[in-house]
Amino acid sequence: MSDLLGNLLEWSRSQRKVMNIRLSEIRIVDVVKNCIDLLNASAMKKNIRLINNTSVDLIAFADMEMLTTVLRNLIQNAIKFTDTYGTVSIEGEIFNNECQICVRDNGIGIKPDMIDRIFQLDETHQSVGTANEKGTGLGLMICKDFIKNSVVRYGLRVL
Amino acid sequence: MQRLYKKLSGKIWVESVVGKGSSFYFTIPLVENKIEIETSKNNKPTILIVDDEDLNIMLIEALLLEIIPHSKIIYAQNGKQATELCRINNDIKLVFMDIKMPVMDGFEATRIIKTIRPELPVIAQTAFVSLKDKNSAFASGCDSFIAKPVDKGVLKLTVNKYLTTD
Numbered sequence: 001m002s003d004l005l006g007n008l009l010e011w012s013r014s015q016r017k018v019m020n021i022r023l024s025e026i027r028i029v030d031v032v033k034n035c036i037d038l039l040n041a042s043a044m045k046k047n048i049r050l051i052n053n054t055s056v057d058l059i060a061f062a063d064m065e066m067l068t069t070v071l072r073n074l075i076q077n078a079i080k081f082t083d084t085y086g087t088v089s090i091e092g093e094i095f096n097n098e099c100q101i102c103v104r105d106n107g108i109g110i111k112p113d114m115i116d117r118i119f120q121l122d123e124t125h126q127s128v129g130t131a132n133e134k135g136t137g138l139g140l141m142i143c144k145d146f147i148k149n150s151v152v153r154y155g156l157r158v159l
Numbered sequence: 160m161q162r163l164y165k166k167l168s169g170k171i172w173v174e175s176v177v178g179k180g181s182s183f184y185f186t187i188p189l190v191e192n193k194i195e196i197e198t199s200k201n202n203k204p205t206i207l208i209v210d211d212e213d214l215n216i217m218l219i220e221a222l223l224l225e226i227i228p229h230s231k232i233i234y235a236q237n238g239k240q241a242t243e244l245c246r247i248n249n250d251i252k253l254v255f256m257d258i259k260m261p262v263m264d265g266f267e268a269t270r271i272i273k274t275i276r277p278e279l280p281v282i283a284q285t286a287f288v289s290l291k292d293k294n295s296a297f298a299s300g301c302d303s304f305i306a307k308p309v310d311k312g313v314l315k316l317t318v319n320k321y322l323t324t325d
Contacts, residue, residue: 056293056304057313057320061188074183081181094312098186105182110175118173147171147185
């Protein structure tokens with residue numbers, strides 16, 4: 001319930017553009033570690049390994065809270081749709097002069113017809129995980145919103 | 160030193176195969192640092208590369224000379240040579256330390272260097288990237304860790320972070 005409330009609040013604030021954006025240089029490996037520490041208990045219930053494969057030298061420019069929210073939601077989503085004894089790894093690298101982060105799982109995957117709608121709030125989405133975890137569909141939508149809108153817009157403002 | 164915040168498009172997408180898994184990607188702006196190191200000939204930053212493989216030394220030297228053309232590069236082929244160089248050469252400002260080497264490995268060499276010159280940044284570099292390696296590198300006193308083959312972007316960030324005249 002606290003995840004749902006937190007997501008709703010963050011999304012609502014971002015929609016109303018009242019988020020207090022604090023851009024800073026962030027060492028990705030530290031943010032990933034914090035997220036893993038937070039979600040390890042949830043992963044352990046399904047014997048899923050969370051692996052931090054990000055380089056200690058990868059430094060990005062973002063809002064710490066927003067980046068944490070995106071990573072937390074993606075890792076939670078990966079845990080949800082991965083079977084027991086699976087693996088979720090978080091990788092970070094410099095690609096095309098950008099900081100590219102990947103949350104990779106070896107779970108059940110997504111049907112091709114769902115991929116285009118995965119970041120939309122759609123009641124027809126399957127939101128039940130491999131251990132019958134319930135979801136709201138809000139998590140991925142927030143990720144898209146934060147990455148595509150807030151980060152880009154406020155990043156440009158800095159220039 | 161001036162820092163450049165380079166804005167690039169933030170993107171998020173997913174790749175997936177049913178039954179195999181999913182990969183969610185997103186991109187955020189990278190912090191790029193403009194390197195402005197003192198260019199006076201009397202203040203050439205000396206960088207020590209420690210590696211028992213000549214090819215690796217050549218690669219990292221070539222990249223370093225692209226990033227900071229006026230730097231002076233010196234070499235050691237094992238940890239013991241590196242500790243001796245650090246003891247006698249105070250001009251060394253940065254060390255790139257291989258881990259698996261004959262005579263003395265990088266962990267032991269870093270421990271000794273840090274007792275001689277605690278302020279000297281030592282960057283571990285190895286092809287064997289595991290959490291255990293990273294932890295061992297930091298436990299021995301390494302300031303940072305880069306994977307081999309060395310990526311130019313990562314090297315640039317590292318050099319800028321540890322080799323400045325601020």
